Amino acid sequence: MSEINEKSWKNRLLYTTSNPADDRSRMRAVANNLILHLHPTKVPAPALRFSYTWGLGGLSAMLATLLVATGILLMFRYDASVERAYSSILYLETQVPLGSLVRAIHHWSANLLVVTLFLHLLRVFYTGGFKLGRATNWIIGIVLLLVVLAFNFTGYLLPWDQLAYWAITVGTSLLSYIPLMGETVSKFLLAGPEVGQGALRNFYAIHVAVLPVLLVALMSYHFWKVRKDGGISQPQTDARTRVERVTTIPHLVRLELAAALALIAGLLVWAMLVPAPLEALADPTHPPNPAKAAWYFMGLQELLLHMHPLATMLLVGLVLAGLVLLPRWETFGEDIGIYFRSRPGRGAAIAGLVMSLLLVPMLVIADELWLDLPALLPTWPVFISNGLIPLLLTLAGLAAIYLTLRWVGGANHGEALVGLFTFLMTSLILLTIIGVYFRGPGMTLIWPF
Numbered sequence: 137m138s139e140i141n142e143k144s145w146k147n148r149l150l151y152t153t154s155n156p157a158d159d160r161s162r163m164r165a166v167a168n169n170l171i172l173h174l175h176p177t178k179v180p181a182p183a184l185r186f187s188y189t190w191g192l193g194g195l196s197a198m199l200a201t202l203l204v205a206t207g208i209l210l211m212f213r214y215d216a217s218v219e220r221a222y223s224s225i226l227y228l229e230t231q232v233p234l235g236s237l238v239r240a241i242h243h244w245s246a247n248l249l250v251v252t253l254f255l256h257l258l259r260v261f262y263t264g265g266f267k268l269g270r271a272t273n274w275i276i277g278i279v280l281l282l283v284v285l286a287f288n289f290t291g292y293l294l295p296w297d298q299l300a301y302w303a304i305t306v307g308t309s310l311l312s313y314i315p316l317m318g319e320t321v322s323k324f325l326l327a328g329p330e331v332g333q334g335a336l337r338n339f340y341a342i343h344v345a346v347l348p349v350l351l352v353a354l355m356s357y358h359f360w361k362v363r364k365d366g367g368i369s370q371p372q373t374d375a376r377t378r379v380e381r382v383t384t385i386p387h388l389v390r391l392e393l394a395a396a397l398a399l400i401a402g403l404l405v406w407a408m409l410v411p412a413p414l415e416a417l418a419d420p421t422h423p424p425n426p427a428k429a430a431w432y433f434m435g436l437q438e439l440l441l442h443m444h445p446l447a448t449m450l451l452v453g454l455v456l457a458g459l460v461l462l463p464r465w466e467t468f469g470e471d472i473g474i475y476f477r478s479r480p481g482r483g484a485a486i487a488g489l490v491m492s493l494l495l496v497p498m499l500v501i502a503d504e505l506w507l508d509l510p511a512l513l514p515t516w517p518v519f520i521s522n523g524l525i526p527l528l529l530t531l532a533g534l535a536a537i538y539l540t541l542r543w544v545g546g547a548n549h550g551e552a553l554v555g556l557f558t559f560l561m562t563s564l565i566l567l568t569i570i571g572v573y574f575r576g577p578g579m580t581l582i583w584p585f
């Protein structure tokens with residue numbers, strides 16, 4: 137497209153004020169201007185296909201905005217003191233007009249954001265959206281996911297009910313297992329020997345001041361980078377194939393608006409029907425049985441039942457490092473923009489899924505009922521018998537899955553990684569489900585139905 141044509145598009149989209157005195161036209165110009173700071177004036181038509189992105193990045197952004205807005209409203213009534221936190225939430229729930237609804241929207245948006253971000257990460261991985269210069273945004277995305285988990289973790293304590301108190305007691309004890317820095321981080325967060333006023337003050341400060349700044353800064357960079365990287369990933373086309381481009385306004389904005397409105401409507405209805413939970417006032421002398429972490433950390437808590445804490449943290453660290461290094465490890469760009477890379481890639485994903493569905497429940501049950509490595513190796517230190525050995529066996533198992541997909545399944549490197557990634561993500565989901573639904577008193581396995 138020639139420069140003159142491009143300019144005329146910009147003029148038509150930005151300066152729609154036929155009459156400068158007309159306020160509506162001016163407002164439209166301002167809105168268009170804002171939109172065109174976030175988006176380019178034109179986008180490739182295939183990028184608008186909903187079944188490519190599922191709108192997950194945009195929905196996450198919408199949820200983050202809702203969280204900040206409802207969080208500010210909650211701050212007007214919330215009191216971060218051990219004596220008054222619970223009663224301020226009760227007051228908000230029962231006395232403040234729409235207080236219960238605002239709290240429910242905040243609560244459910246926070247939970248949903250963890251889900252949409254996880255799905256967004258899956259979408260980006262499966263379409264190879266982290267390749268060809270998009271590595272920085274992939275890494276920023278991982279940090280964003282950690283920031284959102286930290287938001288949820290710090291927010292969990294604030295109502296100061298039994299659920300909050302004990303989930304954070306379990307959560308901070310998990311934190312202390314992080315090698316080298318865990319103890320220091322946990323001590324800093326708790327600001328005392330146990331969860332108390334110091335912890336509540338710290339969690340509140342981090343939740344309402346530190347994390348929002350980080351979130352806004354990282355999200356702004358993330359969006360800017362999507363633009364800088366030439367928009368979202370697209371299947372490669374040869375130079376002669378012309379990809380149709382359509383104007384952002386109205387084509388893309390119309391879709392974004394529809395998705396945002398559907399999300400807000402759904403959330404509103406849900407929040408009206410299902411209030412945010414609030415248990416009895418926190419009682420440090422009466423732990424519930426079982427004492428569980430928040431659901432998004434239950435995969436980790438479940439893993440800790442099977443492996444020494446240090447080995448568990450090493451495994452989590454290695455998987456995180458693998459995700460961060462992924463763009464260096466998988467550089468083949470020809471299959472970008474294609475879900476699962478190829479047909480064999482799809483087969484590898486199914487293989488990873490099936491292996492995980494079979495292996496994870498089997499191993500959990502075997503470890504619960506029969507396997508007792510420390511008893512089998514009584515003279516060995518527990519860190520080795522119940523830590524290093526299961527860790528090395530797990531890593532060997534992951535390597536075996538990758539090599540089987542390559543050598544037996546005939547997958548190339550990228551396709552085998554799709555299988556391995558699917559195995560890992562399915563295992564995380566399964567461990568979370570087992571931890572949430574299949575663990576009863578004393579964290580023993582139960583049948584929930």
Ligand code: HEM
Pocket residue numbers: 189191192193194196197200253256257260263264265266270273274275276277278280281284355358362367368369370
């Ligand atoms: C608050 C958190 C996040 C927000 C608001 C967000 C938002 C977005 C949006 C709006 C896009 C444009 C395309 C789309 O909608 O899918 C995008 C693309 C992208 N996101 Fe995120 N994202 C977040 C977190 C993440 C996470 C957790 C990852 C992965 C680890 C990630 C990695 C990427 C990458 C690599 C792209 C470019 C993908 C492509 O070109 O296909 N983002 N993000």
